[in-house]
Structures are given as structure tokens and as C-alpha cells.
Amino acid sequence: MKLHHELIGLSLLLAFGSAHALDTIRVAIGTQDTTINCATGGLLIRELHLLEKYLPHDGKYKDVKYDIEWKNFTSGAPLTNEMVAGKLDIGSMADFPGAFNGAAHAKAGRKSIFVTVLSGSTLGSGNGIVVPKGSPVQSLAELKGRTISVPFASTAHGMLLRAVRAQGWDPDKDVNITTQAPEVAGSALQGNKVDAHADFVPFADLFPHRGFARKIYDGSQARSPTMHGSLVEADYAKKYPEIVVAYLRAAIEADRLIAAEPEKYSELIAKVTGIDAEVDYLFHGPVGLQTRDFTWKPEYRQAVKTSIDTLRLLKRTDSDLDVNTFIDDTFIRTAFRQAGLDYDRQLKNYDKLPLKARDAVTGKPITDFRHLTQIWVRGEPLVRHYASATTAIAALRQLEQAGRKVRTVYAHDQGSGLKLLAGDAWFVVAADGKDVSAFLLKADAQAQAAKVKGKVVDFDTLKSGKAM
Template identity: 35%
Template sequence: MRTSVLLVGAALAATLLSACGSGDSSTVTVNIGYQSKTINTVTVGTLLRDRGTFEAKLADLGKAKGVKYKVEWKDFASGPPLTAAMLAGQVDIGSMGDAPVLVNGSKTRDHADVRSELIAITGYNLRGSLNQVVVPVDSSATTLADLKGQVVSTSIGSAAHGMLSTGLTSAGMSLGDVRLLGQDPPVGASALTSGQAAALAQFVPWPQSLVFQGKARLLYDGGSTDIATMHAVVADQRFDQQHPDVVAAFLAAQRETTDYLNANPLEAAKKVAELTGIPVEVVYLYNGPNGLVHFDPTIKAPLVDALGKLLPFLKGLGAVGDLDLNQFVNDRYVRTLYGSDYDVRSADTSAPSKLSGPDPVCGGTVQDPATASEVWFTGKDTTSVARTPACLLRQIAQSNAQVRVAYVPAADTGLRLFAAEAVWVSDPGAPADQRLLPFAVKPDADRYLGTHPGSSILDYKAALAAR
């Protein structure tokens, strides 16, 4: 209660002293809160800021209105401190994950001067695969059940925390069966690698960053919960009302940045990697064609439904109060942005950036996202594609070039994986181009073996040799 009083006091002080969203009589300051390390918000953060698209639109708007606009970019490590800044009247537009978004909406409901609303989506995954559980490479754990009594690091109140709870329930357990350690992602990553935690349950890009670095392996994919997860844009409702043209310009800039990323995924990944320090191979796993993140600003019904499913979990933690999603979610701006195309766009959940092109080894054209694979050879500016994971292995084996990174979709779920970290299965009864199949975790591969006699599990090196 004391914290709430302090925050409200800060909000009142900020309103009286600085009038967030405005400067002198001819200057409007727009405060943007973003998370540079969260790569599925780059279209309203890191990449948008670097391209200067928003500032350019405000410059045009200012010329037409005789007003000067100034953009203040404020970088946050996670959603909670961004929400605190919004409560204090220091951020007008911000982006964060689904759980923090709900907390943001709940915490601002009772304060008319800083009440927020969800106005657009940045990136999403309908299966929930942006949240995952990883363990050290040498861990004996193969399922969540093996974590009973063990220390698990997660961000309390995050979607990853909710994913862990749902996953444990499916395994016949509860959060009480593990020793939960509430930590921010980088702290949790250190806890995992130093042996202080047996597992890390986190959101993009932390799990796969550790996998790529060879410090962890995937134990559980959040897609197993089949509950969508996303990041979104929230805006101060009063700022919306005072400066609707600024909000419209921001979303127009987001749309242009999104279109650029989807049309130039590798180029965009390189830029994001350069700006954030996150390995480009990890960024491209998420933000590349057929990647784990689908970038689309439109507000889709399954995503709102997912927020409704997450809300009770957060209420149970005491993290949120009542929140009417019908009032909180406002698609007015993004609907205007897309015009007559909006309903079609918002209903479309297919990958906006698709992997395609000719297969140089197996022949034919890459089309099916369930099997489309990709390799990036060292020293090359572009990647090469393959119709199936087996064709990809054949292409790698026949090439004299060193592999920088290769990606394959899991045979059962389509989850985009690092080929070198996948669990491979050889099925001699399948067609030649489909004989080698990648899976995300060993239990998934074991299930396939149970229904396909004669199949066997291979490591990556053996899979290359068996092509």
C-alpha cells in the first residue's frame, strides 16, 4: 500500500511539474518506453528508434501544425519498471509482454491521469513458444517432473511463470513441488550456468541464447501449453486523447518498421544484433522467416483470449485486480491505420515472413513451413534453403563451407530449432527426403519411435553422416 501511495504521489508530482507529453507552448515531448533486449518488441523499440521513422513522421506533422516534437527514448530491462514509470507520468507509450501488460492495465485503472490502454501488438506466438524451460547441458532431467524439489529460476508474475505453472500442472505437479527463485532473466541465466538453479523458465530470447551458447538445452517448450503469448503496445489514455495524431504517427511508424522487418528479416536481424549485442543467430531464430515471433500490429482475437486466460493466474498471485479487457483493449488506432483491410489482417495468423526459394540439392521449391529449413554458411551474406530437414543435412554434408548456423522445424510441432541442438530421428521407412527428422526434446522423439518401428535416435553429427 505504501508503494502505491508513493507511486501515486510521484504521478501527481510529475503531472504538476513536467506535464508529461508536453514541454513549452510550442514543443510536445513524447516519452517512449521500450526494452532494447526484448527482440520481439524491436518494431516499436530498438529497430524503430534506429531507423528514425517516428521522428520523421513527427517532423512532417509538426510542419503542418506549427508544433515542434521531441522524442525521449527510455530503455527498461523489463515491464514492471516501465509500468512504474507510466504510473509516475514519465512514459506516454510503452511496450511489454502479456503479463506485464495486464499488470500495467490493472495498476493504472484507478488513476485517470495515467490510465493506460492496449493499442497494438508487436510480436506473438500462437502456441506460446516464446516461453521455455532450459536446463544445463549435463542435467539428467528430461521432463518437468524431473525438477521436483529442484530450484527453478523465473520472473515472478511473467508469462514464463504462468507457462511453468501450467506445464507443472500438466505433469501432475504444482509450483509448490519446485523451489521457485524469483529473478530477472540475466540473473536467472547466471544462476543456471553457475549451478545455483536446476532450471530456468524464461521468455524470449534468454532460453535459446543459452542453448546457442552451449550452456543449456531445451527441457520444455511453452508451446506445449497451447496458450498464445505476445508483446504489445500500451499508451497513456489521456495522452491518446490530447495527441491522437502523435499516437497515429507512432503506429504508422510501427507498421512501416514491421513491413521492413518482414521483407528483410536477415538484414533486420543483423541490425538488431549490432544494436543489442544479442547474437545475430539467436535474433534470426526468433525474427527470421517462419521464426518463433510473428510481427503484426493488428490485435487478433486469439491474443485477447490468451490475455483472458492469463488474468486469473496473475490475480491468484495478487499481481492484478479486476481488469475489463473490453475496455482496456482499444483497436481504434490500428483499425484506422489498416482501413478496410483490418478485419482480414487481424484474422490472419499465418507467418508474415515465409521461408521460400529453390532447394539447390534436393530440387524443387521450398514452400511448406512444416519442413522448410535454412542454413547460413560462414562468409556468406545470405542464407540457403532446403525443402526438408533431411535435404538440409544433405546440403550441409555436400558443402565444403563451414556452417555458421542452421535452422529446422520440429517434425511434430513446427517449432523453429537450431539444427545442431535438435534431437534427430532416423526413420528408414520414410521417403528419402523425409528420413531424418528433428525434434525439440527427447520425449518428443521417443513418442515418434513408439509409433514407427525401426526408427532410432541420432545426434547431429550422426544425422549428418546418415544423410
């Protein structure tokens, strides 16, 4: 009888062990590949197989099999729909659609949590407003009574509403705001079918780079912080906290890789998304347009709170979503600790990705980035760096005279430090012709020119040498 019971016990143990060995845990992740500042939370993890490196295989996860699913979206709203429907466990999006994600979960009797920032700007750069290339419009102030398209329920939509109100306008009366997805906006701008278009990363810079639009407004002018980050379905995070941390460890690894080799991984992003590598580098390269940052700085918390308030104002939700419980930094803090990083130290760090480089002409280390100008030459794997626009433009002329093709030139706005595509900037040439400063807005350039008794020129004039 004793032997019989032992055999039964052994059979049950074997049966349990077999069932345990066959356990499969789904890790379903929604990405926004073309929203390139989500790259460290999606595209790079997927393409470099980083999640597999960190998923747990001990303790309760011993012998577990993982069913990793990836699904790409062009915006946050459809990604949210699939999260609410239980088809996704993790997703990345901006503050505005992220707030909508939390409200949508609450409406369905569920909960999502914002677990990390991926990239953002405490000032608001990244979102922007563009006009057709040939438009005479130079500023938002000139768009009263005009049609401005924007992807509805996007972070750019929130920026546009705040920017319009900052002008003292009624968004329902003083401008005609229409909905338009980024993939449609490009042809609309080329066909002059809209007066202006507001969009999120990277389209407010991609369209000018491709030559059919001009950026007239950067989100930083509204001084309203913006960010993209990752959300997790709360029950999933509670059940599998180690998997959430593993995902964040993979994101941290992706961030380390692109920080070390921004040109290389900008090319990878371009290969996958079709977003030009020059624009990817504008964001992800050193002293870039936005900062990759995984910590919940007060400004990013405020961005989420502002988005919740804006949703209520638009009557898109009546949710009483509490930002203090919606944002949960415990998982990213654990991931930092496991990676040997100091979360609290990074929380206080507001610096952009630093540039450690030497001037391509003098060979001297570059320490002052106010006049930093960079040239990406076709066929060269690395971007060239110059301490001043004057030497960079001289080098550019020599390259073109030698028949070399240039992919793009970067400059920095003298007022804000904002990284610019030089071809879309205005330049002030001092009276002596030696000092050259870049500006996003023509009005800012004109004000500076008046101070230094210089002249304002566009990039083509500067490049030609006629302004010097």
C-alpha cells in the same frame, strides 16, 4: 482608437503565433531492446528514425516541435513504474507485465490502454524452460521437487505457473520457484546453480544457442497464447490520437522492412542488443518461432485476460481491470487504413511470415515446410534453404569439409511445426536412412522412431554421418 485596437489585436495574434510555434510535445517511449519481438515497436523505429517520418505537422500540430525520448528497459516492470510516474507515454511489453501495467495505472487512479500487438504466438511459443547443458532432465515432468528460476511478474512466470498446474502440481509445494533475471540466469545455468530456468523471448533460445543450456519445454506445449505489444497512457492517447497513430504507422513500416530483409535487420538488432543475429532470425525470419502480427486476434485478447486472472490468483492485484476496455484497437485500425492495409483481413490471417525460396541444391521452389532445414553460413548475407534435412546435412558436411564456418542450422519440429535450433533438437532417422525428422523433445522423437522403426540421434551424431 480603431488603429490602436487593431495594433493590440495584431500584437496578441503575433504573441499567440510565437507561443504556438514554440509548443513542444513530448513523445517518451519505453522499449525492451533485448526482448527482440518488441523490435518493431521500439528498436527499429528508433534506429531507423521512422517515427519522425510519420509525426503530424499539420492542423493542430502545425509548427509543433517534438521532443522524442527513448528509454530502454530489460523487463516490463520498471517500464511500467515510469509510465505510472508520468515519465513515459508509450511502452512495449508482454501480456503478463502488460496486465500489471493496466492494474498499476488503475491503482494510481489513472489508465493505460493496450493499443497493438507486435508479435506473438497463438499457441504460446516463445516462452520456454531450459536446463543446464549437462543435465539429464529431458522434460518438465522430471522437475518435481526441483528449483526453477524465472523473472517474476514476466510472461514466462505466467507460463511456468500454468505449465506446473498442467502437471497436476502445486506451485507452492511441488517445485521451488525462485526469482531470477535473465542477465543472472545465464551464469546460474553455467554454474549448475539452478535445476531449470524459465524465461521469455529470446532467452529460452539464446542460452541454448550459446551452448550452456538445453531447451526442454516450449510455451506452445501449454497451449496458452502469448504476445508482446504496445501500451499508451490513456490521457495522452486522448489528447494526441494522431501521435499514437503515427507511432503505429512507424511500427508498421518497421515490420515491412524486417519482413523484406530479415537477415539484414536481425544483424542490426544484434549490433544494438548483443543478442545473436542467429536467434533474432529464429524469431523474425520466415516461418519463425513467433509471428509478427499487429491485430487483436481473440487468442491475444485471451492472453491478456488470462494474465489479469493470473495476477489476481497471485494476489499481485485486486484490480477489476476489464480486458474489453483495456484493449483499444481503434488506433491500430486507423494506422492500417492510413497505410492502405486491410485490418479485418489480417485479423483472420494466422499464417506465419511465408518463405518464398528455392532449394539450395535442386533449385526447385520449396512448397512443403515440414522438413525445411536452413543453414546460415558465416560470411554469407542470406540464409540457405533446403527442402529436407537429408540434403541440408549433406550440404553441411561439404561446407565443413571445405573449411567453411556455419553460424547455425534451423530445423522444424515435425509435430508442432515449431522452428528449432538444430543443435538443440533430436532427430529420427528412418530405417532406410533417407528420411530425417526433427523434434524438440526426446520423448516425441522416441515415439516417432517406434512408428517408423528408426533411431533417435542428436545433431552431432546426425552431422557426423554415423546415423545414416
